[in-house]
Amino acid sequence: MQQPFDITIANIDYAVFPEGNDTYVIFKEGKEYVHIQKDTDTQWIKLDPETATPVFETNEEINSIGAAILAYVPEEEEDEDYEEEA
Secondary structure: OOOOEEEEEOOEEEEEEEEEOOEEEEEEOOEEEEEEEEOOOOOEEEEOOOOOOEEOOOOHHHHHHHHHHHHOOOOOOOOOOOOOOO
């Protein structure tokens, strides 16, 4: 499973925690903010915090977060055993 990562949109920092099945927990400025799920590449669904059921309303912030998730490219981890020879 994908590791948590950070994204920034319009100077707002979000931490993204993948949960599997295209579902993510989003933290906004250090506090749990919302759970979202991918519907299509351009449409994302906010999940109700009480019931975890989809809330079908267009939300530009949620769609922007989703687009940033799709655009995120994880940094490759450096091989700790690799050492350059002089």
